Amino acid sequence: MSVVALDFETSDKYADSACALGMVRMEGGRVVDSWYRLIRPPRCRVYFTDIHGLTWDMLKGERSFPELWPEISAFLAGARLLVAHNAMFDRRILLGCCRAFDLEAPCVPFACTVKGARRKLRLPHHRLNDVCAYLGLELDHHNAASDALAAANIYLHLRSLGMADEEMMLK
DSSP states (O other), X not given: OEEEEEEEEESSSSTTOEEEEEEEEEETTEEEEEEEEEOBOSSSOOSOHHHXXXXXXXXXXXXXXXXXXXXXXXXXXXXXXXEETTHHHHHHHHHHHHHHTTOXXXXXXXXXXXXXXXXXXXXXXXXXXHHHHHHTOOOOTTOHHHHHXXXXXXXXXXXXXXXXXXXXXXX
């Protein structure tokens, strides 16, 4: 069974406002596949351009979350665990989009690499960019593809240090 790391970028504060999604599939302790798409958000105002660089002009021609759902759910199929850095946020967006568009959300537990990093890595801060710098991982921060790959690599590193999935699980 596989593990999928994911990362959402959003256009506003609402849980249905996904505007980018990156996912990375891991099997046998290594990355085997990735998926990335821009997503047309449900509202035309993009409030977080200063964070992720995405604008309405870049997003308005993209497919919406429900239009992408067949691809997203196919990539998630068979995953025993979903992983994200600050997984509470990404879980909120995934479930919020599914709820808003009447889609059946995957019933897969989430593990959080922030939680794992706090337990295993002695750092002053455990933000994604800080953990990546400490581990020597490349990062194009707030690019969903790069953030998802970073979360996957952090997860694999924590597992290599002997950390169990249960130690990173969200409740």
